[in-house]
Amino acid sequence: MSLVPLLIAIALAAWLGLVVVLGERGMFDGVPGQPPLPMLAGVVAPLLVFLAAWRIPAFRRYALAADPRFIVAVQGWRVVGFGFLLLWAYGILPGMFAWPAGLGDMAVGITAPWVLAALLRRPEFARSRSFLLWNLFGIADLVSALSLGGLSAFLASGVAGEVSTRPMASLPLLLIPAYLVPLILMLEITVLRQARA
DSSP, rough: OOSSHHHHHHHHHHHHHHHHHHHHHHTTOOTSSSSOOOHHHHHHHHHHHHHHHEEEEEEEHHHTTTTTHHHHHHHGGGGHHHHHHHHHHHHHHHHHHHHHHHHHHHHHHHHHHHHHHHHHGGGGHHHHHHHHHHHHHHOOOHEEEHHHHHHHHOOOOOOOTOSSGGGSTTTTTIIIIIIIHHHHHHHHHHHHHHOOO
């Protein structure tokens, strides 16, 4: 029996625990008007570990054997991007971040059932241009949301009452950019590598 699934589960749990502990200590808080480097590190570091793991044959075999239907089904949770719009409506997040991030996530989440249905009917759909474009859109949405969130933090002045992306650096919202976004990017990359293989 392979130890890879167990090691992945342990790594994911440890990563989640680390994000929570660092978040409780305010380690992801940035300085208004400065690039949000702590958040950038929180997104990039796990992705670099993930990409490095592809060099390990056992991990690569396990990842390439992952069920793309499961990976697509997981994308369905992104309909909760509607929450960004609610946070904007209540003056918690700025519109320049909330609208693109919310609408992009909702688009992926709403279309996920149709993509899943196509995979269930025709497994070879995983190698189609439509499937590739859908996944690339999902990646572009996440990269765009991270970029706009970073830009919004950089443009913030720190004035009392200012609406900024600062709440995204605190728990529980911190779990989205520092855990869920990199995790979803890892799944998207896995699907794209499966299609290539």
